[in-house]
Amino acid sequence: MITPWGESLDPENVLPEYPRPQLARDSHLNLNGRWQHAFTAADVTAAPQHWDGEIIVPFSPEAPLSGVGRVLQPDEALWYRRTVQLPEGFLRDRVLLHFGAVDQDCEVLLDGTSVGSHRGGYLPFTLDVTDALADGDPHELVVRVRDVTDTSFRSRGKQTLQPGGIWYTPQSGIWQSVWAESVPSRWVEQLVLTPHLATGEVEVTVVDGSGAPGIAEVLVRAAGAEIAREAVELGVPTRIRLGAAPRRWSPEDPFLHDVEVSLGADRVTSYFGMRSFGTGQDAHGRTRLLLNGEPYLHAGLLDQGYWPDGLYTAPSDEALVHDIATMKDLGFNMLRKHIKIEPLRWYHHCDRLGMIVWQDMVNGGDTYKRAVIQAPVLLPFGLDDSRHALFGRADEEGRAEYLSELEATVELLRSVPSLAVWVPFNEGWGQFDSLAVTARIRLLDPTRVVDHASGWHDQAGGDLASRHVYFRGYKLSPKDARDPRAAALTEYGGYSLRVPGHTWSEDEFGYRKFTDPDEFERAFLRLQHTDVGPALDEGLAAFVYTQLADVEQETNGLLTYDRRVTKVDADRVRSSNARLRQRHDAAAGVAAPAPVPVPERELTSPVSLTLPDGRLNPEAVGWTRTPLVNTDGVGRGLLGKGRNKRWEYWAVTTPTHVVALVTSDIDYAAVHGIWCLDRLTGKAISHDAIGVLGRSVQLPGTLGQGPVRTSSGAVRIAINEDSSGTRLRARGDRVSFDIHAGRPEGHECLGVVVPWTDKLFQYTVKDVARPASGTITVDGETFEVPTGESWATLDHGRGRWPYDIRWNWGAGSGRTDGKVIGIQVGGKWTDGTGSVENSLLVDGRLSKISEELVWDYSPDDWMAPWSVSGEAVELTLLPFHLKESVTDLKVFAARTHQCFGTWSGRVRDADGTWHRVEDVVGWAEDVHNRW
Numbered sequence: 021m022i023t024p025w026g027e028s029l030d031p032e033n034v035l036p037e038y039p040r041p042q043l044a045r046d047s048h049l050n051l052n053g054r055w056q057h058a059f060t061a062a063d064v065t066a067a068p069q070h071w072d073g074e075i076i077v078p079f080s081p082e083a084p085l086s087g088v089g090r091v092l093q094p095d096e097a098l099w100y101r102r103t104v105q106l107p108e109g110f111l112r113d114r115v116l117l118h119f120g121a122v123d124q125d126c127e128v129l130l131d132g133t134s135v136g137s138h139r140g141g142y143l144p145f146t147l148d149v150t151d152a153l154a155d156g157d158p159h160e161l162v163v164r165v166r167d168v169t170d171t172s173f174r175s176r177g178k179q180t181l182q183p184g185g186i187w188y189t190p191q192s193g194i195w196q197s198v199w200a201e202s203v204p205s206r207w208v209e210q211l212v213l214t215p216h217l218a219t220g221e222v223e224v225t226v227v228d229g230s231g232a233p234g235i236a237e238v239l240v241r242a243a244g245a246e247i248a249r250e251a252v253e254l255g256v257p258t259r260i261r262l263g264a265a266p267r268r269w270s271p272e273d274p275f276l277h278d279v280e281v282s283l284g285a286d287r288v289t290s291y292f293g294m295r296s297f298g299t300g301q302d303a304h305g306r307t308r309l310l311l312n313g314e315p316y317l318h319a320g321l322l323d324q325g326y327w328p329d330g331l332y333t334a335p336s337d338e339a340l341v342h343d344i345a346t347m348k349d350l351g352f353n354m355l356r357k358h359i360k361i362e363p364l365r366w367y368h369h370c371d372r373l374g375m376i377v378w379q380d381m382v383n384g385g386d387t388y389k390r391a392v393i394q395a396p397v398l399l400p401f402g403l404d405d406s407r408h409a410l411f412g413r414a415d416e417e418g419r420a421e422y423l424s425e426l427e428a429t430v431e432l433l434r435s436v437p438s439l440a441v442w443v444p445f446n447e448g449w450g451q452f453d454s455l456a457v458t459a460r461i462r463l464l465d466p467t468r469v470v471d472h473a474s475g476w477h478d479q480a481g482g483d484l485a486s487r488h489v490y491f492r493g494y495k496l497s498p499k500d501a502r503d504p505r506a507a508a509l510t511e512y513g514g515y516s517l518r519v520p521g522h523t524w525s526e527d528e529f530g531y532r533k534f535t536d537p538d539e540f541e542r543a544f545l546r547l548q549h550t551d552v553g554p555a556l557d558e559g560l561a562a563f564v565y566t567q568l569a570d571v572e573q574e575t576n577g578l579l580t581y582d583r584r585v586t587k588v589d590a591d592r593v594r595s596s597n598a599r600l601r602q603r604h605d606a607a608a609g610v611a612a613p614a615p616v617p618v619p620e621r622e623l624t625s626p627v628s629l630t631l632p633d634g635r636l637n638p639e640a641v642g643w644t645r646t647p648l649v650n651t652d653g654v655g656r657g658l659l660g661k662g663r664n665k666r667w668e669y670w671a672v673t674t675p676t677h678v679v680a681l682v683t684s685d686i687d688y689a690a691v692h693g694i695w696c697l698d699r700l701t702g703k704a705i706s707h708d709a710i711g712v713l714g715r716s717v718q719l720p721g722t723l724g725q726g727p728v729r730t731s732s733g734a735v736r737i738a739i740n741e742d743s744s745g746t747r748l749r750a751r752g753d754r755v756s757f758d759i760h761a762g763r764p765e766g767h768e769c770l771g772v773v774v775p776w777t778d779k780l781f782q783y784t785v786k787d788v789a790r791p792a793s794g795t796i797t798v799d800g801e802t803f804e805v806p807t808g809e810s811w812a813t814l815d816h817g818r819g820r821w822p823y824d825i826r827w828n829w830g831a832g833s834g835r836t837d838g839k840v841i842g843i844q845v846g847g848k849w850t851d852g853t854g855s856v857e858n859s860l861l862v863d864g865r866l867s868k869i870s871e872e873l874v875w876d877y878s879p880d881d882w883m884a885p886w887s888v889s890g891e892a893v894e895l896t897l898l899p900f901h902l903k904e905s906v907t908d909l910k911v912f913a914a915r916t917h918q919c920f921g922t923w924s925g926r927v928r929d930a931d932g933t934w935h936r937v938e939d940v941v942g943w944a945e946d947v948h949n950r951w
Contacts, residue, residue: 277293320355323355344370405451441468448473522570634657832940
């Protein structure tokens with residue numbers, strides 16, 4: 021398997037970019053590319069006489085792009101060799117040889133003489149090789165590597181000699197860029213930049229590589245303009261004021277200030293972002309993550325940083341950018357870098373593109389006990405992590421090495437603007453003394469958040485109540501809602517979809533498996549809406565979906581492993597994430613509820629709602645302006661049984677009355693009703709009937725394909741289609757009516773398929789502003805339904821519903837400015853599905869409104885005005901009557917508040933023209949059903 025970037029790799033020009041963007045100078049000799057390699061026994065300490073062949077650095081020998089394809093075993097040594105010659109004019113005073121990372125331990129030799137060594141596979145190191153290379157002649161550079169992978173306590177990430185599931189192919193040797201630079205005798209060895217947003221200052225620490233005291237000059241620019249210049253004492257943290265209100269860094273505006281440091285003859289460039297991270301209280305007293313002092317949702321993904329052709333090493337700089345930019349385009353603003361430290365260019369791209377980073381420390385420890393690291397996924401429990409042996413940390417040397425690497429990781433990345441959270445331990449993998457480790461991190465870096473134990477074995481420390489939830493639904497627990505730390509869902513989902521031709525192996529690992537791409541996408545979106553969304557309302561501060569891309573047997577990425585296929589629709593996921601951010605901000609009190617655009621597809625040809633087995637037909641998902649969806653298959657097939665709902669609801673508004681009828685079959689019962697409101701007196705009459713199963717009702721499988729009849733004694737209903745419209749006849753003890761709902765030529769109506777899952781879905785037709793005529797009889801008195809002043813609305817439904825559901829629905833029909841206006845708005849039940857049921861009808865022509873609208877009304881005062889708003893909708897309903905019904909049989913329950921009134925405001929059509937709405941009669945409702 022190969023990525024597009026691996027496919028175009030030039031071995032003569034491998035990863036040529038400058039490797040260290042926050043400490044850059046104009047001296048760079050790239051040593052990537054063709055080297056020689058050899059494998060020997062581990063006890064061989066002399067360079068081989070015979071070499072096995074070529075290897076492309078910096079790809080490990082296990083990676084296909086290296087050209088080797090062999091695993092370095094714990095009892096072996098891996099050798100590298102190449103010739104190095106400094107270009108003419110390259111030498112200043114000193115020559116530094118840099119290794120981005122070598123897994124796991126190495127010794128470096130020049131012309132057979134050791135010039136240095138390094139222990140640990142994830143951190144960069146630098147050697148001063150001036151004496152060996154300064155003469156300008158060719159020299160032999162040799163690197164000897166050992167890697168024991170997971171046979172020791174050493175830090176190893178997710179590598180294992182026996183890969184499978186969530187553990188991956190081991191890699192070894194040089195896996196980040198090798199390069200040389202030449203510096204003056206006094207040079208900037210380290211530059212630490214710490215923003216202090218509250219005071220409008222940046223703290224600068226310049227470290228001289230020669231160790232001599234002195235002064236460096238620091239210049240700061242914003243968008244090319246100089247804003248500060250100051251002389252700073254070497255090795256002393258110095259704050260520099262940036263003027264009034266410096267521009268802030270955020271994912272929405274990833275603005276970076278440029279820095280230039282001069283130390284004698286040395287010139288280096290860097291950058292920083294003015295931002296702050298932390299936790300704090302929202303408007304309702306719940307703890308949230310803060311960005312620049314305000315509650316800010318961290319909407320993220322788990323990012324393993326693995327590549328099928330390069331393993332730990334991305335095949336190009338463009339590949340690094342692709343992952344970050346693609347996830348940003350999908351609406352995510354955070355990546356949790358999982359158990360790996362990336363090359364510095366990856367963090368640079370997060371800085372400039374605006375992607376928040378959570379940084380995991382690399383795990384180590386002896387063999388993990390399954391009961392400790394796996395059982396909590398199904399049976400949550402926590403263990404005291406001072407019991408070192410339980411967590412594979414009995415070895416004191418291993419604990420000391422972990423702490424040393426932790427400190428080095430913080431030092432390496434402390435100036436990265438996008439890095440917000442340190443994660444020292446994950447799911448108990450080599451966890452130990454996490455409270456003490458957290459305290460150590462806080463001393464090293466008090467400017468960031470700490471997730472001290474991601475997943476489980478919470479020791480009540482750090483800044484986050486951090487949970488991993490797989491195999492079950494997530495709901496913010498009362499305990500986590502009360503926790504003074506911020507609640508974070510730091511892993512969840514992990515849904516698997518194999519894409520043929522883009523898989524690593526025949527094996528498949530995921531926490532729930534799908535075979536249909538549409539089903540996979542719907543499940544992902546439903547998880548966002550039904551699990552994450554409500555938790556955000558209650559105080560959830562962050563979520564991390566598993567995961568960015570497939571990795572080997574794990575086919576649970578939003579991208580395939582080769583990055584050639586995005587498994588989800590970008591517009592739908594972007595819309596889902598926008599909705600979640602909006603819910604978070606509204607719940608935290610930092611922003612008013614806002615509409616969310618929803619990408620939708622118009623259907624123009626007839627289509628069946630269901631497949632033969634009863635599941636949703638993906639081709640039916642969309643909206644129509646005429647009834648095109650055949651619903652005869654609802655209830656059929658092996659998967660079509662249970663929760664089927666079929667109904668026809670008609671409401672007719674006249675100057676004197678509002679009448680409505682409903683006839684329905686909800687599988688286990690048939691529910692029918694007639695309702696009549698006298699608008700002059702405000703008095704209402706209801707006739708209701710319930711039949712066993714569906715025996716008292718006749719409903720066509722598809723709209724318009726047959727008559728509708730009820731046969732209960734209390735309620736008689738007959739609905740028939742004719743060439744000019746629909747005849748509605750209903751009779752109860754006190755109320756009857758005979759009304760014709762006309763269908764003018766060219767009249768359009770809204771049809772929408774709402775997909776919750778492949779087994780739960782609804783087709784609805786909302787047909788508004790149908791001109792009505794006929795008669796209404798109440799207690800023997802007959803009233804005319806005056807033509808031109810009376811309007812009929814249809815709510816037609818066929819589908820299979822969730823057990824517990826809430827919805828809003830509003831409709832209105834009338835005349836304004838000489839035009840026939842019909843409005844249809846809805847919400848809640850469609851949220852997160854990628855479908856909405858909003859539209860405007862003007863003189864029979866339909867305009868679809870593809871956004872989730874904002875509903876504002878008071879459950880404490882239903883008769884107060886109702887507001888529905890969006891980019892294309894500004895409507896207010898002034899109620900004149902409340903129709904309220906409550907049924908609570910525990911298992912079965914229905915609670916309805918339907919307000920009849922007049923709509924006013926304006927709505928924009930598909931051409932961008934606003935249409936005034938004035939005194940248009942209709943209704944809005946709030947419903948909660950368990951059915």
